[in-house]
Amino acid sequence: MRLHKTISDVTNRIITRSAPTRSAYLARMRDAESKGPARAHLCCSGQAHAYAATGNDKGALTECKSGNLGIVTAYNDMLSAHQPFERYPDLIRNAARDIGGTAQVAGGVPAMCDGVTQGEAGMELSLFSRDVIAMSVGVALSHNTFDAAVFLGVCDKIVPGLVIAAQSFGHLPAVFLPAGPMTSGLSNDEKAKVRQKFATGEVGRDALMAAESAAYHGPGTCTFYGTANTNQMLMEFMGLHLPGSSFVSPNTPLRDALTIEGAKRALNLSALGENYTPVCDILDERAFVNGIVGLNATGGSTNLLIHLIAMAQAGGIILDWQDFSDLSDITPLMARVYPNGLADVNHFHAAGGLGYLIGDLLNAGLLHPDTKTIAGVGLHHYTQEPQLSGDTLKWIGGAGQSLNDAILRPASNPFQTTGGLKRLTGALGNSVIKISAVAREHQYIEAPVRVFHDQDAVKDAFKAGEFTGDVIVVVRFQGPKANGMPELHSLTPMLGILQGRGLKVALVTDGRMSGASGRVPAAIHVSPEALDGGMIAKLEDGDVLRLDAVNGTLDVLTGGINDRLAASADLSANEHGTGRDLFSVFRRAVSSAETGATVFGV
Structure with a gap:
């Protein structure tokens, strides 16, 4: 061929x-x-x-x-x-x-x-x-x-x-x-359901532990x-x-x-x-x-x-x-x-x-x-x-053909015609999104933002019942220079719950999501990151974003954002404990996410 x-x-x-x-x-x-x-x-x-x-x-x-x-x-x-x-x-x-x-x-x-x-x-x-x-x-x-x-x-x-x-x-x-x-142990889907039930208080930690142990066994x-x-x-x-x-x-x-x-x-x-x-x-x-x-x-x-x-x-x-x-x-x-x-x-x-x-x-x-x-x-x-x-x-x-077309299909009859990784461009800079597990109806969202500087604050807002309408959750100061660009996968259960309630919901962050990220649209690796004064640092609660994964855009619909000063954040808590003090040289030297987030030059 x-x-x-x-x-x-x-x-x-x-x-x-x-x-x-x-x-x-x-x-x-x-x-x-x-x-x-x-x-x-x-x-x-x-x-x-x-x-x-x-x-x-x-x-x-x-x-x-x-x-x-x-x-x-x-x-x-x-x-x-x-x-x-x-x-x-x-x-x-x-x-x-x-x-x-x-x-x-x-x-x-x-x-x-x-x-x-x-x-x-x-x-x-x-x-x-x-x-x-x-x-x-x-x-x-x-x-x-x-x-x-x-x-x-x-x-x-x-x-x-x-x-x-x-x-x-x-x-x-x-x-x-x-x-x-x-x-194979407990199915990944069953494990995810138990995680969501734990997030809403439907089951206790003993049930969660049992499910996790049956999956990772x-x-x-x-x-x-x-x-x-x-x-x-x-x-x-x-x-x-x-x-x-x-x-x-x-x-x-x-x-x-x-x-x-x-x-x-x-x-x-x-x-x-x-x-x-x-x-x-x-x-x-x-x-x-x-x-x-x-x-x-x-x-x-x-x-x-x-x-x-x-x-x-x-x-x-x-x-x-x-x-x-x-x-x-x-x-x-x-x-x-x-x-x-x-x-x-x-x-x-x-x-x-x-x-x-x-x-x-x-x-x-x-x-x-x-x-x-x-x-x-x-x-x-x-x-x-x-x-x-x-x-x-x-x-x-090898097999020469798929032995289960619910799992594996030929290129001539795929699950979707594209691979499902998209580069997003727009006022916030460059970012990426994985849409291979995101339903088509969730690949476009236009909604006001709630802005947070760490994932714990998102969890607190969820527990307080603050998410009642369509929302794009922005978690910034999570880039490689800010704190090593952690994965934010622990937000997945609660965002999935909001989506399951019929809300339009998405995540926008200069951090990462887990390799297991899936059904909730997430514009990640936003570059320039907030600590570098990227446009994500100028967002405020109530600003309206439009995430269009089909056409590859992430746009700010609220006017006047360019005239704002970039927000700052107290990152002192990221400097010490659990070995983090040993990595300050990495935070100072690391490149952007779109150039590999590495301390090595080309």
Whole structure:
């Protein structure tokens, strides 16, 4: 199938826009490649330090004839998604030995759970943790003793941080090894209903706790299609996972076999292997366009509108929100996974999953087919699915068709003709909205605003019964410079209740919403943010806004707003406690949301 013209046009303009920074980045990577396997250049004392505790692997490391694999792990046993990684280092070391190589844990990176910190002070560190993770990888790999790396990470900021760092060491091959989703528990829709009942006082905390525990009940990724599972999708679309590996459950024979094969594949791709493929050659402009198409086709997390920009910048590639919006306009929404539907990722995987989705998008000319991947040249590898035959791992042809058209449909008969991510422009600046789960009748709202400076004040107003008519709730001073741009997902139940009462309701904020955001229209990531004097800082209670997600506009209908002084806010409470005092340098240095909300330059 011939490549769709918009795919080609957007890719070409990204290539043109990125030419100076991309060429400079690739020149640095080629220079690093030319120096050969790194540990051979270490002095004897340096090598002795690096190999001192490696036991029987010391001989192979000293000879430098076979690859040494660096393991970067985000393991901790508080995150259900990352708990399975506890077993991975031994699997990887043994896999490397089986083919004559070696593997060492290069270092660990922090991994926080947005589900735990939602609505709490710790959420103000969440976005910044992405760049901390990237820097932690920099420290881990700085010993310069590795020929390839495997990255163990799943959740919201972890995978983007690991990708940013992998590109800093872009002359090395990089293979990402997932842990997989937990088995299905209480449905996400039933869980959401209990949350709403708790918000209105219909049930107590004991019922809420029981429901949450029945939903989040074991090892693996949360089963809704939030940022964590969006990350896993991206790693297949962009060629950094083994095909079909994203949604295989933890602690199963197939999961272990994929982990073992991933380690072997990483060594095979090293300069001492048979198929040298550095990550800088995989993550090119086409790979990022494929990732954006995947984001739109699956109704993925809005957090990736920030993360993909930062991830691309690390490789000298410059994306902007218009790229996302233009690709969304021609990408069909092919999946309905909660919060965009009732199914979870296990149901999605069983219905044909990413293999079917990628195959159909390739047939529709909506993906670049010829990208490099860790599976070889060509995205067709990702139409296959892994299978164990005895102890042998092999790949077979995927489903080839949807096995449940309530969850997964072909591009020719999608749930909607666009991907449902829109860039909004207007007097308040630039923002984005996810409409893949928003009913058509809620995609346009014209209403007066109520302005708040934090989410707790919104909750207090709700409890006091102050929301009695159509309203656009504005929560400002939530941008990256103000307080680290926390997610405001804890507002979702009460906003959903207001919408359920028949009110027209929306959220406008310079903060973020969760990857699980859905039915309530939310214009998020407003830039410039309030702390930078953006127009959102000039809004007052009663001003009328018009949010038109169909046409991509967010307009102020009240006159005279330009003549007002921007409001200020006392942000001193954001400066200390729960580690926030350690991140003041990030708040001072961070870029805007539309340029990736990162402390790293291009």
